Amino acid sequence: xxxxxxxxxxxxxxxxxxxxxxxxxxxxxxxxxxxxxxxxxxxxxxxxxxxxxxxxxxxxxxxxxxxxxxxxxxxxxxxxxxxxxxxxxxxxxxxxxxxxxxxxxxxxxxxxxxxxxxxxxxxxxxxxxxxxxxxxxxxxxxxxxxxxxxxxxxxxxxxxxxxxxxxxxxxxxxxxxxxxxxxxxxxxxxxxxxxxxxxxxxxxxxxxxxxxxxxxxxxxxxxxxxxxxxxxxxxxxxxxxxxxxxxxxxxxxxxxxxxxxxxxxxxxxxxxxxxxxxxxxxxxxxxxxxxxxxxxxxxxxxxxxxxxxxxxxxxxxxxxxxxxxxxxxxxxxxxxxxxxxxxxxxxxxxxxxxxxxxxxxxxxxxxxxxxxxxxxxxxxxxxxxxxxxxxxxxxxxxxxxxxxxxxxxxxxxxxxxxxxxxx
Amino acid sequence: xxxxxxxxxxxxxxxxxxxxxxxxxxxxxxxxxxxxxxxxxxxxxxxxxxxxxxxxxxxxxxxxxxxxxxxxxxxxxxxxxxxxxxxxxxxxxxxxxxxxxxxxxxxxxxxxxxxxxxx
Ligand SMILES: Cc1cc2nc3c(=O)[nH]c(=O)nc-3n(C[C@H](O)[C@H](O)[C@H](O)COP(=O)(O)OP(=O)(O)OC[C@H]3O[C@@H](n4cnc5c(N)ncnc54)[C@H](O)[C@@H]3O)c2cc1C
Ligand code: SF4
Numbered sequence: 307x308x309x310x311x312x313x314x315x316x317x318x319x320x321x322x323x324x325x326x327x328x329x330x331x332x333x334x335x336x337x338x339x340x341x342x343x344x345x346x347x348x349x350x351x352x353x354x355x356x357x358x359x360x361x362x363x364x365x366x367x368x369x370x371x372x373x374x375x376x377x378x379x380x381x382x383x384x385x386x387x388x389x390x391x392x393x394x395x396x397x398x399x400x401x402x403x404x405x406x407x408x409x410x411x412x413x414x415x416x417x418x419x420x421x422x423x424x425x426x427x428x429x430x431x432x433x434x435x436x437x438x439x440x441x442x443x444x445x446x447x448x449x450x451x452x453x454x455x456x457x458x459x460x461x462x463x464x465x466x467x468x469x470x471x472x473x474x475x476x477x478x479x480x481x482x483x484x485x486x487x488x489x490x491x492x493x494x495x496x497x498x499x500x501x502x503x504x505x506x507x508x509x510x511x512x513x514x515x516x517x518x519x520x521x522x523x524x525x526x527x528x529x530x531x532x533x534x535x536x537x538x539x540x541x542x543x544x545x546x547x548x549x550x551x552x553x554x555x556x557x558x559x560x561x562x563x564x565x566x567x568x569x570x571x572x573x574x575x576x577x578x579x580x581x582x583x584x585x586x587x588x589x590x591x592x593x594x595x596x597x598x599x600x601x602x603x604x605x606x607x608x609x610x611x612x613x614x615x616x617x618x619x620x621x622x623x624x625x626x627x628x629x630x631x632x633x634x635x636x637x638x639x640x641x642x643x644x645x646x647x648x649x650x651x652x653x654x655x656x657x658x659x660x661x662x663x664x665x666x667x668x669x670x671x672x673x674x675x676x677x678x679x680x681x682x683x684x685x686x687x688x689x690x691x692x693x694x695x696x697x698x699x700x701x702x703x704x705x706x707x708x709x710x711x712x713x714x715x716x717x718x719x720x721x722x723x724x725x726x727x728x729x
Numbered sequence: 730x731x732x733x734x735x736x737x738x739x740x741x742x743x744x745x746x747x748x749x750x751x752x753x754x755x756x757x758x759x760x761x762x763x764x765x766x767x768x769x770x771x772x773x774x775x776x777x778x779x780x781x782x783x784x785x786x787x788x789x790x791x792x793x794x795x796x797x798x799x800x801x802x803x804x805x806x807x808x809x810x811x812x813x814x815x816x817x818x819x820x821x822x823x824x825x826x827x828x829x830x831x832x833x834x835x836x837x838x839x840x841x842x843x844x845x846x847x848x
Contacts, residue, residue, distance in 0.1 A: 352782050366798055369826065369844045369845075372846075455794075458784060458793040485816075501740050502742030503736075506735045506737050506742075511779070609740075
């Protein structure tokens with residue numbers, strides 16, 4: 307089977323990329339999705355808070371996904387459901403995508419270009435190293451979200467949550483509304499990784515205590531969790547003896563962060579960033595493998611779906627252009643470097659020749675900052691300066707780079723965020 | 730009296746200070762970045778409201794539940810009464826996005842509508 311563009315993953319990123327590729331003039335686009343329906347993680351995110359930026363109204367996750375699904379349907383974009391992509395290889399001028407499904411068995415598709423849009427998954431709990439036995443009743447927050455919101459099953463009645471990421475906070479409220487008692491949310495760090503508005507409307511509204519600088523030191527129960535013990539930690543994140551507090555509970559939820567899903571990307575030899583765990587891309591969102599593009603949570607973890615859609619549209623347009631024009635050889639690529647508190651940038655390189663009138667650069671900072679300044683430097687010369695009253699690791703930032711800043715002789719671009727303190 | 734709040738109208742989460750007189754009337758709101766913060770601050774100290782999102786049981790569909798929301802905010806103290814009604818209700822498939830599944834939930838005058846189709 308042959309197709310022009312194959313899109314791997316039918317979440318918000320895959321849908322927006324497919325729509326943009328069609329709108330850019332490539333007819334033959336196919337979406338492959340592992341689940342029984344399109345929409346990705348949004349299907350289980352039933353809370354409101356999506357799309358403020360794009361639609362100027364506060365939608366729930368499924369409503370946001372439906373807007374894109376309807377559009378894709380109107381355009382007649384084909385998709386295969388319950389189809390898992392298991393391998394990706396560059397062969398000659400094409401990308402060979404191998405998938406499996408119950409209905410079609412093994413499928414090999416020869417594509418001119420592929421867009422990676424596989425999203426992310428939760429960090430495995432093995433990495434957590436919690437002592438004690440491993441009884442039933444321990445769930446990741448995302449698994450609990452799926453059980454409650456899609457299967458209609460409440461996984462526990464008395465709950466302790468470890469980690470204050472947004473999914474944990476949202477689930478604290480959700481389980482409370484369904485009649486469970488959430489005893490506390492324990493967070494190892496002295497600050498929460500979740501949005502402040504979620505602390506207010508998910509914890510404060512229901513009187514759920516947030517215990518900062520606390521961790522789980524013991525889990526009790528043979529077959530099912532019967533209780534957990536938490537303790538305060540010192541600056542080195544070591545539990546402080548004598549601060550232990552016991553909770554009788556039947557469930558422990560872990561909300562300890564997300565990580566891009568890149569097993570496939572590795573298979574095709576896509577270079578991954580050690581900071582984001584996602585592919586290294588240029589301003590076209592193209593990876594080091596020609597014709598393979600990436601967008602959404604597989605590229606870097608996003609907290610606002612609006613930016614996922616925007617980024618994915620860019621990837622769809624780039625893939626279409628690749629199919630229509632091929633890759634222009636001999637482009638000079640300028641590396642994007644980070645300075646100050648900036649942890650990474652997406653993209654990590656840019657070609658002034660190839661870029662459009664402007665290019666978006668998204669980034670995150672590594673710590674909370676007040677009265678910060680964001681600067682962009684080209685060969686050390688400042689081309690953009692912006693004041694930011696507050697910046698936080700939990701929130702993605704962006705700057706626009708303009709084609710007019712470059713003449714062709716430049717060597718590097720630096721994105722910097724500072725507030726007078728080190729790093 | 731001054732009450733310190735966090736605006737929840739957008740992800741920025743501005744810290745607000747709302748100044749009240751003895752009768753509980755709002756004298757001023759400060760700390761907000763935009764007008765919505767001022768509105769939120771006034772409402773939060775006088776008559777706080779929230780949107781409720783949940784799931785409702787569906788009969789005759791390929792899924793056991795589908796997701797719902799209150800069409801607009803409801804008074805905060807009505808959240809659990811609203812949840813009680815949602816939990817007791819069952820709807821018949823097919824359900825379309827936007828279909829009203831409960832009218833005037835908990836006497837708030839606000840309807841509960843489906844946010845996801847179930848067939
Ligand atoms: C719990 C939670 C709460 C959130 N809350 C908000 C919020 O309030 N507001 C907001 O704006 N944003 C929120 N977000 C962020 C936003 O929802 C996500 O960033 C966005 O959905 C990511 O889209 P995506 O398409 O990249 O990934 P996903 O939605 O994860 O989609 C990826 C798709 O790829 C499929 N896939 C993966 N691997 C394969 C394979 N090998 N073969 C075929 N298919 C595959 C998956 O099945 C999935 O459908 C939240 C995210 C989470 C997790
Ligand atoms: S005041 Fe305005 S900018 Fe600040 S959190 Fe509220 S809505 Fe957002």
